[in-house]
Amino acid sequence: MLTSDDIAPLFTRADGSYLFARWGRPIAPIVFGVTEATLPVIKGAMEAVVAMAGHQMAETDPELGSNCMFFFFRDWDELTEVPDLDKLVPDLAPLVTRLKAAEANQYRVFRFDDQGAIKAAFVFLRMDKELGAQPAADLALGQVVQVMLLWSEQAFAEVSPLAIAGGRTVLRPEIGAVIRAGYDPVMPAVAQDPSHALRLAARVGMAQ
Template identity: 55%
Template sequence: MDMMDIQAMFSGPDGAYRFARWRRPIVPVVFGVEDATLAVFKGAFQAVCHVAGHDMAETDAEMGANLMVFFCRDWAELGQVPGLDQLIPDLAGLVRRLTEAGANQYRGFRHESDGAIRAGFVLLRLDDRMSSIPAEVIALTQAVQVILLWGNQAFDALPALTVTEGRAVLSPDIARLIRAAYDRVLPDASNDPSHALRLSARLASSPSQ
């Protein structure tokens, strides 16, 4: 990946560059699944945090949990989750838009004053397509997609996961980019496209494995 590839991965539909990573340790919690799936998600978040060199924790001092994953069968179910409308602005409007679009997933973030990720919210609707995907693949995909503030089309050209020996694993190129993005020398957030050049330089100097 060169600078332009990286810049595209952190650009929105308007073409503006928006990079952000977590500063505080990630504290995930998953609602609406069985205990076995909870363990799968925790393992996926731990794996991606390990790649990033970032920490997980048991609790966040301000929020308790700062990465919340909600599974549902119908988007309307989210309106019945106590307090969710206090965490996600205009939840009713969001539910309406997701329903109209036929979407099966949504990710949203709250940010620190300087733009770093403060909290993340993942909403997943178990439609026929989502239900056909192994829990391990869903968990690892979502873990990758919340570790950074990616652009909407970040993984169109380069998928986040690859298959090795019949098992879905993190793409080596994506793993290297995540690792570079969490270099302590870099800022936690940036809207300057030249930030992509700094990421590119770190990729060029890092080992391929």
């Protein structure tokens, strides 16, 4: 069973601070740069994880239209050519420069409401050999999981949130349990005190 010592690192930043946030509104996703055949795969992954969390999806967000945007592309410079993206993602050009220098193949940007809950997420995926080798369903599931909560930047650096079971790629049960606990209605949408990990562990234990 997961303990608070297992959970706390998932939301502990590089500077040692603890920060948890979940979506504070229904998720209205949109996907750019994939084939028509791939769209249902990504939508299906989103629907499955959101349903598991007990959260909601929507066709549109009243403020932003779409509030969870997935961009698939071959080169980081393509982002600077997307109309008005620089209005949604501040300092887009310097960000692209840094990601190119780091040879990164993925990056996520979050925006928050007045309470600190997630109100928008932007997922950028440069389809290099590594990402291109992944089955679309596996890639979609992994990316959806990583936008459901404001995980630590190091949360999945060593161990993927996914696992193989019965020849299929699935969400690791313990990560699914943390997501469900995080979306429990009795839990806060935002937390900065490490004691929050104790409450998550308690919810996980109750569910098991």
